[in-house]
Amino acid sequence: MIRADSSQPTQRRTIIIGVALALILMMVVGIGVIANRQPVTVKIAVALPMWIEWYSQATKNTIELALQESNYRAGDRIVEVVYVDTSDPNDPDTVTSERAALEIALKDESIVAVWGSTNSAEAKNTIPYLNQVPITLMSAVATWPGLTKPGYAPGEPLIHYPSGRRNFFRVVPTDEIQGKVAARWIHQQGFRKIYIIRHNSIYSEGLAGILESHAVDFNLQIVGNELVEPSQMSEADFKALVGRVKEAAPSIVYYPGHLDKTFLVIEALRREMPDLVVLGGDGLTLETLPADTTLLEGVYATNVIPPIAKLESAAPLLKAYREAYGEPPPQNPDMILPAYESFRVLLKAIAIADSPTRIGVLRAMSELDTYNGAMGEWKFDVNGDTTLETINLLQLKHGMWVSVGVIK
Known part of the structure; x- marks a missing residue:
């Protein structure tokens, strides 16, 4: 006669209890880790x-x-x-x-x-x-x-x-859109003769070049294109610049300026030609305006930021x-x-x-x-x-850049 091993149920119970305790311990430790975890x-x-x-x-x-x-x-x-x-x-x-x-x-x-x-x-x-x-x-x-x-x-x-x-x-x-849209707007306004004034910078040279490349697409004539450094210009330099612009008789000046003393160029031009239309790029709108903006009144600027x-x-x-x-x-x-x-x-x-x-x-x-x-x-x-691809057209009015339309 073969006897059953009465110790087996006890062993099984011991194993089950041990596994359960281990699982509980793991859960407690896990909860502790989660509780102590700090946000990165x-x-x-x-x-x-x-x-x-x-x-x-x-x-x-x-x-x-x-x-x-x-x-x-x-x-x-x-x-x-x-x-x-x-x-x-x-x-x-x-x-x-x-x-x-x-x-x-x-x-x-x-x-x-x-x-x-x-x-x-x-x-x-x-x-x-x-x-x-x-x-x-x-x-x-x-x-x-x-x-x-x-x-x-x-x-x-x-x-x-x-x-x-x-x-x-x-x-x-990007400027490829801004420059092309500027050329289109100039054409739409009935202007045909453009005088470009630019700074020695990637932004200014680039934007001026993009507009110039699209001039032929809109039947626009470039009557002048020159580089200026306002911070280094003397009174005689400004006077000479004004003389060249007057002689060229443009219907609009395109000036993608953005460097120190940028507005001195526009002020010099407007003193002699108060009705001169000036269009700049978005860099113009980031420059600090002078206390007196009388000579800058009505200046336009394309802006890559929607109104x-x-x-x-x-x-x-x-x-x-x-x-x-x-x-x-x-x-x-x-x-x-x-x-x-x-x-x-x-x-x-x-x-x-x-x-x-x-x-x-x-x-x-x-x-x-x-x-x-x-x-x-x-x-x-x-x-x-x-x-x-929206371009915002701004105009300076009473010392503040104001949106006057969206152009594409």
């Missing part, structure tokens, strides 16, 4: 020319609004901003290298994206460096097409991306800005729009990134789909450019 903190470096006080302050205000709305988070990640001053420490009224300033800031590895490049010259210098870091560079206003597209300068755009991967993104149309007051999708932003800070800066009230939109896009990329790292955020930026925000519905193309 990431940073965005915001590079600004602090010497342009109205622009820098308005940008800071706008970024603060975007952060407040998101509760200083991107998804479950805490977001902090590190402001990087691109002003020359030895001369606060001039700009130093944005790249040099960022090289110092980016020693902080918790910075996962950069917002900056307030002009194309800075972007041209900064992009290659950040491309090798690598880290995302978001610009609200850099417009030179060669930063992302071929056909504008030798080697562009590949020379800006030594790693072979794109890391530059922008939310406004915020006329854009339904931007109404909540405008309302929030007014409630928090009063009216947007009179020099260019529309400029808060791309600053806000571009920063919100960065927050979205950080939120959806598979990892809160520079590479993770860059990958997320490259994979973003259609975005519906304050500037309407749009997306980045394969070059990192926006699909938006």
Whole structure:
């Protein structure tokens, strides 16, 4: 007769109880880990020319609004901003290298994206460096097409991306659109003779060249085209310039100015020719206006930023800005729009990134789909450019840039 082993049920019960206790212990430990896990903190470096006080302050205000709305988070990640001053420490009224300033800031590895490049010259210098870091560079206003597209300068755009991967993104149309639209508007107004005055900069030379290339398309005649440096011009130089313009008798002056003392050129021309029509680019609207704008009254400028007051999708932003800070800066009230939109896009990329790292955020930026925000519905193309193409026509009225129409 074979006897059953009476110890087997006891052993089984012991094993079951042991497994249960182990599972309970694992659950307790897991809950403890989750409870003690702290949200990850990431940073965005915001590079600004602090010497342009109205622009820098308005940008800071706008970024603060975007952060407040998101509760200083991107998804479950805490977001902090590190402001990087691109002003020359030895001369606060001039700009130093944005790249040099960022090289110092980016020693902080918790910075996962950069917002900056307030002009194309800075972007041209900064992009290659950040491309090798690598880290995302978001610009609200850099417009030179060669930063992302071929056909504008030798080697562009590949020379800006030594790693072979794109890391530059922008939310406004490029100068190729702005220049062509300017030529079309000049034709539509019945003007035929254009005198071009430009600065020695990527932006000014580029925009002037784009308009000139489209002149033949609209039956426009270039009666003068010259380079000036207002900050280095004497009274005699201004007088000579005015004389040349008067002799050429243009129906309009095209002046894509944006450098220090830009408005001195227009003032000199208007003293002798008060009815002279002047059209500039968006760079003109970012310059600090003189206290007395009498001689500048009526000057036009194309702007790559849509008119915020006329854009339904931007109404909540405008309302929030007014409630928090009063009216947007009179020099260019529309400029808060791309600053806000571009920063919100960065927050979205950080939120959806598979990892809160520079590479993770860059990958997320490259994979973003259609975005519906304050500037309407749009997306980045394969070059990192926006699909938006609206150009806003501004006119200076009583010391304030006012939208007088949208042109395409």
